[in-house]
Structures are given as structure tokens and as C-alpha cells.
Amino acid sequence: MSLFGKKLTPKEQMRQNDRALRKTERELDRDRRKLELEEKKLETEIRKNAKAGNKEACAVLAKQLVQLRKQKTRSYTAGTRIHAVSAQQKTMGANAKLAGAMATTTRTMGQMNRAVNPQQLAQTMRQFEQESAKMGMSEELVNDTLDDLLTESGDEEESDAVVNKVLDEIGIEISDKMRLAPSAERGAIGSKSSAVSDSDLERQLAQLKTS
Template sequence: MPLFSKTPTVEEQLRANDRVLKKTQRDLERDRNKLERDEKKLEMEIKKAAKEGNKQACTVLAKQLVNLRKQKARSYNTGSKIQAVGTQQKLMHSNMKMAGAMGTTTKTMQQMNKVMDPQKTAKMMQEFTKESMKMEMSEEMINDTLDDILTESGDEEEQDAIVNQVLDEIGIDITGKLLDAPSAHKGKLGESSKARTTDDDIEQQLAALKDL
């Protein structure tokens, strides 16, 4: 047998207390059942004595019945108190768990506050915002450059041809009406309304991207 017994944990003590309370409740319930049987027996004896006209026996039995009923009432009262103790014990255990959780959370926050540098975090966020803006500008310039490279001079003529074909299919003839109208993509000198992108322009835009 060990000299020093192990201290039970809160959960172990709670289970042990719960077993004791349940056993006590069962014992009280058995006693109440016996008292109820005795109560019915006394009532029958009182009725029998009353039929026989034995007033003295009726008086003695009635006093016994009163005491028995008081005892039964005390048993119910004790059972209610024991049940309340069990409920209170569970509430205390729940409060202890919540207090422990709060203590753990407090320690976690303290550790985070020790390792976290607010100024460093703010600087990191500023750098992130700055680099994000650079990336957005770079993406926009690359997209514009690719659009200029990939745009062909015949795109507008092809679109006009498709429009005319659709109009012809639905029975609308606008060829004669648009003969004298200026072209949507040419100026007075027959030049494109949007200047062609030269190789020098592309090189300048790519050089600007490298400087970001």
C-alpha cells in the first residue's frame, strides 16, 4: 500500500460524489416505499378498530399514522435537498471549467502580446498595401500593352461585316444609307482613328514596368 495516496482530480471527485448522492437517494426511496406500506397497513388497522368500537386503539394507531406521515414528509424533504446538492455540485464544476477556460485564454493573449510587435505588424501591412498597388499597376500596364500588340487593324472591318450580315438576314438594307457616312475607324485622311502601336512604344512601356 503506498504511503501517499494520489489526490483525485475534480472529475474523479465529482463522479465519486455523484455515486454517493445516488446511493443515498436510492436508500431514501426504499425507506419511503416501506413507510407507504406501513401507512396503508395502519389505515386498515384504524378502520378495523373503528368498526369494533375500540376508541383507544384508534387513538394510538392515529398517532402512529401521524408520526409516520411526518417521517415520510421529512424523507421527501431530505431527498429534495440531496438532489439540490447534486445540481449545485454540477453547477460549481461547470463554473470551474469556465474559469479554467478564461484563464487559458488570458495566458494565450498574454503570450501573443509578448511576441507580437504592433509597429512591425503595421509596417508589414503598409508594405503589403504598397506591393499590392504596384502589382495592380503592373497588371494594368501589361494588359494595355498586350491589347495594343494583339489588336489587328482589320478587327473593325470584320465587325462591320458581321453587323451588315446580320442586318441583311433580318431584311434591313443600310448599305446605301451609309455610303456617304464617315468610317467609324478612319479620319479625313483615311488613317486609323487609333494610332498604331510602334515597336518603340512597346519598348518604352516594358521599360516603365521594370522601374516599378
């Protein structure tokens, strides 16, 4: 169907059909209301003629009432069918929208599948893993280099000087690798008579190394 020579889209066609169905339903409602009013009038006339004893008039009016009620029933039936058609059209419209959404999704998925090369993706992942491994190795090398740079060559000599100074203060000479250290126990070094045990020396040296 076309409007002013232009072909309607499915959405426009559905809107047009929906307007026509609603219009028909409104017309049927008006007709039923008229029929109901006419029905009440006939019932009133039949009662009047029945009280007056006019059987012939009652018979004619009764036939009219029967026909009117049949027409009202047909009107309700038509209204029910029109309502069913309207509901069916809405269902079809929802299905059409769903089909359109699925078609769009299918196209999008196809475009993505064409854009993504599985082999290229696998190669990229392998390169990523290789670069990650290289980065880990580089980080380890950098840390080792920084440790070497931060550990100056004079630190060990400075530490030895501090140890010697402390040992001198407590009356111990560490010449020839502390072989004279036991003489401190006999009071042979200096005028100090206090004995220094090996455990005391080890404890003091440990404190110096951790300070």
C-alpha cells in the same frame, strides 16, 4: 479527498459526490415506499379496532401513524434538499467548466498578443502597400512595353499603301497630300467622269482606318 491515496481532481470529486447523492436518493425512495406500506397497514388496523370498539388500541395505533407520517415528511424534505444539492453541484460543475474555458481562452489570447508584434505588423502593412504600388506601376510599364512591341514599325507604311491602292482604284491621286483631289470632281483624272466629294473620301478613309 483522495481515492487510494491519490488526490482526486475536481471533476473526479464531482462524479464521486454525484454517485453518493444518487445512492442516498435511492435509499430514501425505498424508505418512503416502506413507510407508505406501513401507513396503509396502520390505517387498516385503526379501522378494524374502531369497528370493534377498541379505543385504547386505536389510540396507540393513531400515535404510531402520526409518528410514521412525520418520518415520511422528513424523508421527503431530505430528498428535496439532496436534489437541491445535486442541482447546485451541477451548476458549480458547469461554472468550473466555464472558468476553465475562459482561462484557456485568456492564455491563447495572451500567446497570440505576445506572438504578434504591433510595430512589426504595421511595418509589414506598409511594405505591402509599397509593393502593391510598385506592382501597379510595373503592370502599367509592362502593358506599355507590350503595346510598343505589338505595334510594329511597318504597320503605318502598310496602312498607307492600302490607302493609296484604294484611292488609285477610285481614281484619286494623293501625291502632295491630296492637293489634286478636287480635280476628280471635274473629271480631269483618267477617263472616269464620276465626281468624288470630300465627304466620300473622309468616309472611305475612316472605313480603312477602322478595318
